Amino acid sequence: MARGTMHTQKETRRRRNAPTHDSTSLTRDGEVRGPSLFDLTGREDWSETVIRWFDTWRRAPQAQVFEATDWARLGLLAAIVESYSRKPSAAALSExxxxxxxxxxxxxxxxxxxxHIEAEDGDDAPVVSLVDARADLAARLRSGSD
Structure with missing residues (x-):
């Protein structure tokens, strides 16, 4: 005879650690948000890599919920991104x-x-059709074309 209490069956278990906050719905609208890189850092001589990286963040759906501290973090991180683009290192990449x-x-x-980023119409990933390579090659050889 087993001692102690029996565990609840998996089918009847209830989750007790409910989420402490709701999910945030974001839209992919491509709008440029937040301050410019110059406004954050006071520098204009950023490399093209850093400018593209920062512009990606400004247009990202997540930028809809960024606060001043998030933009400040990106401003500080820009120097590390630039340093990494000139001389890659594991420490910089990790940061x-x-x-x-x-x-x-x-x-x-x-x-x-x-x-959660809401999908827009036509925003689905492209569907790739499967091709039987052997049958495709045989058909091309029969027709005499490449």
Whole structure:
């Protein structure tokens, strides 16, 4: 005879650690948000890589919820991105990755932050049709074309 209480069956278990906050719905509208890189840093001589990186963040759906502190973080991170583009290092990449993770850079980061980007019409990933390479090659050889 087993001692102690029996565990609840998996089918009847109830989650007790309910989410502490709701999810945030974002839209992919391409609007430029936040301050310019010059306004954040006082510098105009940024490399093209850093300008493109910062512009990506300004147009990202996550920028809809950014506060002044988030933009300040990106301003500080710009120097590390520039340094990394000139001389890549594991330490710089780790710092960039960690900071971007906090801002919701990847799909998994947004899932953890309960951010949801609403899909627009025609925003679906392209569908790739499968082709039987052997049958395709045989048909091309029969027709005499490449």
């Amino acid at each position: 960039i990755r960690m900071n971007e993770e906090r801002l919701g850079a990847t799909f998994v980061d947004r899932m953890r932050a309960r951010m």
